[in-house]
Amino acid sequence: MNDLQPTPGTGHPPADIVEAIRPLIELAIAEDIGPGDATSEAVLPAGLTLHGRITAKSIGAIAGLPVAEAVFSRVEPALRFTSHIHDGASVKPGDLVAEVAGPGRGMLSAERIALNFLQRLSGIATLTQAFVDAIAGTQAIILDTRKTHPGYRVLEKYAVRMGGGQNHRLGLYDMLLVKDNHIEAAGSITAAVERASAASPDLPIEVEVKNLDELREALALDVERIMLDNMGLDEMRAAVELAAGRVPLEASGNIRLERVAAIAATGVDYISIGALTHSAPALDLSMLVHVQTSEVFRKPRRSPPMAVQ
Secondary structure (H helix, E strand, C coil): CHHHCCCCCCCCCCHHHHHHCHHHHHHHHHHHCCCCCHHHHHHCCCCCEEEEEEEECCCEECCCHHHHHHHHHHHCCCCEEEECCCCCCEECCCCEEEEEEEEHHHHHHHHHHHHHHHHHHHHHHHHHHHHHHHCCCCCCEEECCCCCCCCCHHHHHHHHHHCCCECCCCCCCCCEEECHHHHHHHCCHHHHHHHHHHHCCCCCEEEEECCHHHHHHHHCCCCCEEEEECCCHHHHHHHHHHHCCCCCEEEECCCCHHHHHHHHHCCCCEEECCHHHHCCCCCCEEEEEEECCCCCCCCCCCCCCCCCC
């Protein structure tokens, strides 16, 4: 999708993606801060300035730095956010990812919200990178799916790109994907594809098949891609031989990291993986702060206990 491409040479998402998820940032702020950060407002003096360092605690790939910056800026405009790497970069434990400086109350109020976005998106980029690395040297391309968290689709698909994968369709409106339920309702693969193509002739069309007989039927139709649903390795190899390069083939269904190299070796062109977005563990990141100014906040000394009379 063109609107999901990173800005050339930067690894960062274009500004319109950050703007598109502003409502998501507002929702995150409302659910976490609500009417105010009770702890930070009670513990930190109003004028205290802090300096925070976001570091990696595990190996992975980073995605979402501009989103984290947008969160800090929205909660406290005076905060200064500095990225030390770019989205798509690899990190190891101890690597400095970013720094943030400014009013302490706002920084601590925004910390968890910013890290939630950054850890989630970096986890997706990290898992995607693992799949991409596993099929290195083959012609196959790793794709995502629509199995994303509600409201996060643009961000999660962006994170897939930062991990080296590519995006499948963004939604139900930008590609025709004729799947098993459409075929059942229409009565046949041919009927479903012909109806879909006639209704939206300008959209690319892909059709799902479950066996070689269905593949033969699909190959006779005018489609841009054929999805091989839950086929075994031998059947996928036969499908590649049968298609003979006439139509790109996409392997889909229960794709696991330990078998993705074998799937790529069958000769399929694409491998779509729902787990990239629905099951990626968050990347472990942390932010530690220290007082930036000479003003040091100390707890008041307690009075000695009163003697019992």
